[in-house]
Amino acid sequence: MTLLENRTALVVGGASGIGHAIATAYLKEGARVVVADRTATTDFDSVPVDVTDENSVAEAVAAAGARLGEIDILVNSAGILTEAPVVEMDLATWSQTLAVDLTGVFLCCRHVVPRMVERGRGRVINIASQLGIKGGHGLAHYSAAKAGVIGLTKSLALEVSGRGVLVNAIAPGPIETPMVEGITEEWKTAKRAELPLGRFGRAEEVAPTAVLLASDPGGNLYCGQTLGPNSGDVMP
Template sequence: MTGVNPLSLAGRRAVITGGSRGIGAAIATLFAEAGAEIAICHLNDASGAEALSATFSAMGKSLPVMECDVADETAVEALARWTDEVLGPVDILVNCAGIGGAEKPFGEVSVGDWDRMLGVNLRGVFLVTKRYFPGMVEREYGRIVNIASQLAYKGAPGLAPYVAAKAGVVGFTRALSYEGAPHNVMINGIAPGPVETPMLAGHSDAWLAMKKGQLPVGRFGKPDEIAPTALLLASEAGGAFYCGQTLSPNGGDVML
């Protein structure tokens, strides 16, 4: 492989859900720098999408953008038809769309709270993957990266719905990898620690201080520190022998 960049995405097409801000935007930018064609979706974040589009324009690249609620099966089908038109067959899927929220004692968690959290963070991963996975299998190539959380392993008081959803993402990643790997469709995940994104804004100051104090590195991560892990898993050579793994750039919050 002398002279070949194992992390190149040249000629590859990638869809990134939740790609307008935070970790999703950092991944989209890095993937574009690595040579991939990118399309993203977002929900209620037109300003973030516009800002990322401007970044892409400055790079001399276009960025197709669509609004999509990944928990809605009809919306996901529309997203997939749209990417078929604007991008073509998709080689790489990053399931990054997600929601968080303030901590809430379990006794105060409503059925609506539970359903919405799992709807976006777990059902959404299922729906989007279900639409793109068969084409990857047929073409005998694909990379799927699911964004989970270190809380899937560690748990956290007041965050039962979120933790349950992210633990489901880890389990889904492991299970589907058995079906994808024989067709060169490698499915893996990332379980970041606390990262400086809008999602952290939903937590109390006390929770944020407590969380930061638990981290051996003494600080929260940045989106740009998570994106390289996604690039590794999404690349043709770099991600070829990762199967059903969930990598954990988390500042030492969980050491597996």
């Protein structure tokens, strides 16, 4: 038996990396999936979206809803990562990261969750980061956005859990995806040395946590939580 039979999912940021692995795992578990991303993909039924643009989010959610009927599961995995120390960071770099990594999550929740509340059921899974818990050199903008995602997740969970909608976050450690390809080998080597497991994770090792949070009964008791598939980088 598959875990997500007769469920529908919108995976935002599903064209690559962790979102792609989650969309793949959801399909394997029997869900019907639409991916929304700014990058086109032929791997899934997909709709274009720029999560920083509210009109674009509204259109993507409407298009996904039309294809799926209803959206049972929303995954927010779109994100960007750049590096700059605070003392050198310009406002545009800060603002763009907050716009994609935090406001984008808010906008997707804002446009999907009202219908979930009306229906009295739904699951929202926001991809945060362990850097939102521990911070990172040159990553204040990213860490602040991801800490924001964790706070947004808890607050939204408080608001809608009584109406049948469960909202949780996943805070992965370093995962081998296109996002980390650009980081220097020196940084990666130092980072690996810090990790109790001594290695970065793979997107396929994060996706099962997103399956758990979406599933019944496995995910039924998670509310406002941040789960950490992070190679031991953070032990809250």
